[in-house]
Amino acid sequence: MSAEHATAKSASFFNNPRNRALIYQALLLFGLGFFFYSIVSNALANMEARGIKSGFGFLFTASGFDILMSLVPYDATSTYGRTFLVGLLNTILVSIIGIILATLLGFVMGVAYFSNNWLVKRLSVVYVEIFRNIPLLLQVFFWYFAVLAALPSARESMAIGEVIFLNVRGLFLPDLIGESGSSIVYASIGVAVVAIYMMRRWAKKRQDDTGEQFPILWVGLGIFFGLPLLTALVTGLPFYWEFPELKGFNFRGGITVIPELMALTIALAVYTGAFIAEAVRAGVQSVPHGQTEAARSLGLKESRIMSLIIVPQAMRVIVPLLNSEYQSLVKNSTLATAIGYPDLFTVFVGTSLNQTGQAIEIVFMTMAVYFAINMTISFGMNRFNSAVALVERK
Amino acid sequence: MFKFSSILAAGLAVGVSVGAQAGTLEDVKKRGSVSCGVSTGLAGFSQKDEKGAWSGLDVDVCKAVAAAVLGDSSKVQYKPLTAKERFTALQSGEIDLLSRNTTWTHTRDTSLGLNFAGVNYYDGQGFMVSNKLGVKSALELDGAAACIQAGTTTELNLADYFRANGMKYTAVTFDTSDQTRSGFESGRCDVLTSDQSQLYAIRIGLKDPDAAVVLPEVISKEPLGPVVRQGDDAWFNIVKWSMSALIEAEFLGVDSANVDKMKDEGKPGQKRLLGTEGDAGEKLGLSADWAYNIVKQVGNYGESFERNVGMDSPLKIARGLNAQWNQGGILYSPPVR
Numbered sequence: 182m183s184a185e186h187a188t189a190k191s192a193s194f195f196n197n198p199r200n201r202a203l204i205y206q207a208l209l210l211f212g213l214g215f216f217f218y219s220i221v222s223n224a225l226a227n228m229e230a231r232g233i234k235s236g237f238g239f240l241f242t243a244s245g246f247d248i249l250m251s252l253v254p255y256d257a258t259s260t261y262g263r264t265f266l267v268g269l270l271n272t273i274l275v276s277i278i279g280i281i282l283a284t285l286l287g288f289v290m291g292v293a294y295f296s297n298n299w300l301v302k303r304l305s306v307v308y309v310e311i312f313r314n315i316p317l318l319l320q321v322f323f324w325y326f327a328v329l330a331a332l333p334s335a336r337e338s339m340a341i342g343e344v345i346f347l348n349v350r351g352l353f354l355p356d357l358i359g360e361s362g363s364s365i366v367y368a369s370i371g372v373a374v375v376a377i378y379m380m381r382r383w384a385k386k387r388q389d390d391t392g393e394q395f396p397i398l399w400v401g402l403g404i405f406f407g408l409p410l411l412t413a414l415v416t417g418l419p420f421y422w423e424f425p426e427l428k429g430f431n432f433r434g435g436i437t438v439i440p441e442l443m444a445l446t447i448a449l450a451v452y453t454g455a456f457i458a459e460a461v462r463a464g465v466q467s468v469p470h471g472q473t474e475a476a477r478s479l480g481l482k483e484s485r486i487m488s489l490i491i492v493p494q495a496m497r498v499i500v501p502l503l504n505s506e507y508q509s510l511v512k513n514s515t516l517a518t519a520i521g522y523p524d525l526f527t528v529f530v531g532t533s534l535n536q537t538g539q540a541i542e543i544v545f546m547t548m549a550v551y552f553a554i555n556m557t558i559s560f561g562m563n564r565f566n567s568a569v570a571l572v573e574r575k
Numbered sequence: 576m577f578k579f580s581s582i583l584a585a586g587l588a589v590g591v592s593v594g595a596q597a598g599t600l601e602d603v604k605k606r607g608s609v610s611c612g613v614s615t616g617l618a619g620f621s622q623k624d625e626k627g628a629w630s631g632l633d634v635d636v637c638k639a640v641a642a643a644v645l646g647d648s649s650k651v652q653y654k655p656l657t658a659k660e661r662f663t664a665l666q667s668g669e670i671d672l673l674s675r676n677t678t679w680t681h682t683r684d685t686s687l688g689l690n691f692a693g694v695n696y697y698d699g700q701g702f703m704v705s706n707k708l709g710v711k712s713a714l715e716l717d718g719a720a721a722c723i724q725a726g727t728t729t730e731l732n733l734a735d736y737f738r739a740n741g742m743k744y745t746a747v748t749f750d751t752s753d754q755t756r757s758g759f760e761s762g763r764c765d766v767l768t769s770d771q772s773q774l775y776a777i778r779i780g781l782k783d784p785d786a787a788v789v790l791p792e793v794i795s796k797e798p799l800g801p802v803v804r805q806g807d808d809a810w811f812n813i814v815k816w817s818m819s820a821l822i823e824a825e826f827l828g829v830d831s832a833n834v835d836k837m838k839d840e841g842k843p844g845q846k847r848l849l850g851t852e853g854d855a856g857e858k859l860g861l862s863a864d865w866a867y868n869i870v871k872q873v874g875n876y877g878e879s880f881e882r883n884v885g886m887d888s889p890l891k892i893a894r895g896l897n898a899q900w901n902q903g904g905i906l907y908s909p910p911v912r
């Protein structure tokens with residue numbers, strides 16, 4: 182093959198280290214390809230011989246079962262392909278909420294470690310030590326079976342102002358439903374975001390030129406809430422509230438946050454948050470103390486030293502660690518199956534695999550999904566990493 | 576160097592393909608025990624006591640096979656499996672036989688590479704609700720939340736039933752029967768649905784069994800029976816006839832108390848079953864006393880039924896459909912001859 186061909190052509194070609202490396206790589210690739218090909222074709226032949234069905238045709242047949250929660254319309258007449266989509270979206274949902282909460286918690290707790298307040302510092306230490314050292318599955322069970330399952334029944338719900346209800350079936354919130362004209366209000370949110378971005382650039386430039394600071398946060402918040410509110414008022418409030426109401430067995434209407442989702446996100450956020458707090462602590466400690474002293478001698482306020490001097494430099498250490506924490510969180514979200522949250526793993530590798538028996542196809546598709554999600558996270562975090570690395574060079 | 580790596584690759588590939596199935600019977604004899612897949616714990620069907628000993632109607636099928644093949648009903652390795660795990664465990668060869676309240680359906684029989692060796696319990700899906708709800712019929716369940724177990728026929732029947740009756744529901748799906756029960760107890764759902772026999776079993780496991788009622792509706796057919804891998808007909812026959820022997824023994828009036836007497840003094844049919852006449856055991860590749868060992872050590876189907884789920888058990892299930900065909904039921908074993 183290619184190796185023999187190359188040798189025949191010229192010895193110097195083969196002696197070239199780059200070519201040699203390429204050939205080795207190609208051979209390895211070929212070997213691996215052949216290896217996996219044999220595994221797959223063997224498995225298929227064996228399955229055929231044992232009368233086990235194979236192929237991806239099942240994705241187009243009706244599943245015949247219902248799913249507790251889905252972000253797209255789904256019922257028992259939907260296909261297995263749609264089951265896959267429902268599971269995928271549920272996995273993405275729990276991952277995104279989990280990552281946001283874990284990051285907030287982790288940064289707050291990580292920074293709290295450096296507080297001069299004894300209690301706050303202790304709190305941070307205790308939090309990290311407890312939640313980092315208890316197996317995640319146990320924490321998931323704790324939140325689901327010990328905390329949320331102990332809530333009162335639907336008829337005896339805890340209520341906040343008769344519009345928000347919490348019971349063993351979940352958290353029931355009022356839903357804001359848009360009528361015609363509401364799309365203008367949604368558009369104004371986009372406009373607000375762009376405006377804030379431009380304001381930030383302008384404020385930064387002004388500070389570079391004149392040294393004057395601009396209250397970005399407050400003005401930003403003002404724009405973010407003010408503009409849509411103003412638009413809503415002008416368009417005559419094209420919204421109405423849909424309140425959850427106890428009808429028959431359950432609450433209907435409004436938004437339902439199922440306890441399985443709550444338990445899983447809380448557990449993931451609290452667990453991963455502990456690791457992130459550690460990462461933040463390590464990052465902050467990696468910034469030499471001289472930086473703090475230099476900032477102090479410049480007359481910066483203590484609170485600004487942390488946010489302007491220390492954290493940006495600490496980010497270089499924190500971001501790579503965050504990357505792996507986020508990836509773990511996504512993988513850990515498969516623990517959903519222990520409490521019946523309908524994530525991809527539960528509905529696809531669990532129920533669908535069992536109902537169709539098509540293990541190879543289903544496991545393969547699911548592995549590909551988790552691989553893709555984690556590659557995406559890695560890609561995003563690497564870009565973020567180069568962004569924070571630039572800060573240093575200025 | 577290159578040759579070496581491709582030889583390695585080829586060698587690995589060949590290694591993978593040597594998965595050809597050896598005879599299960601030989602494996603079992605060599606190992607000295609039958610590996611039997613059961614539930615993770617379901618009163619009356621397969622449950623473990625404090626000492627770690629398994630008992631139940633499904634467990635008795637495992638024991639019958641061990642008695643027939645190895646002459647000792649205690650030579651069974653039990654593998655507790657959830658509904659989701661059971662078929663993979665059988666396909667992969669982790670167990671020799673699955674006896675875990677498994678419904679015989681067309682899909683399972685035709686596309687999973689499995690064979691059902693008969694029916695050891697005729698069941699149907701029912702509903703259990705809390706007394707407090709005051710519900711008298713399943714048709715009053717519109718809008719209810721239902722606790723079910725993942726990977727079961729229950730999931731599918733439930734969807735069919737509510738759709739056919741134009742009712743809505745929320746499916747709350749759990750992995751094991753314990754989780755399903757605690758979901759029901761905590762009030763996560765209004766109704767627990769499963770095969771009726773299992774509802775009775777779950778009900779006696781509740782903190783307060785009297786607080787729950789089983790509704791009258793039966794919404795499906797659930798013929799439950801033992802399962803083996805497709806492609807090993809000799810083993811398939813052994814499991815099929817071990818289970819039939821339990822039923823046939825009851826039909827012929829042979830039980831664990833009179834089996835020794837019947838063996839020598841019984842009618843021709845009884846003697847044929849017990850191996851003193853004919854060569855039924857030999858044709859299965861087993862010893863002549865295969866069925867004798869089953870009845871002697873496990874009892875006949877009727878004994879097993881009463882002991883595990885019937886009037887001598889906490890479940891108190893009536894024979895109903897599971898009586899012999901000449902006693903008002905539909906239990907009917909092909910003749911041993």
Ligand SMILES: N[C@@H](CCC(=O)N[C@@H](CS)C(=O)NCC(=O)O)C(=O)O
Binds near residue numbers: 614615770
């Ligand atoms: N017969 C049905 C249902 C079987 C089933 O798994 N039932 C549950 C009742 S909640 C059970 O026995 N669980 C016991 C366990 O998970 O170990 C089937 O074959 O799909």
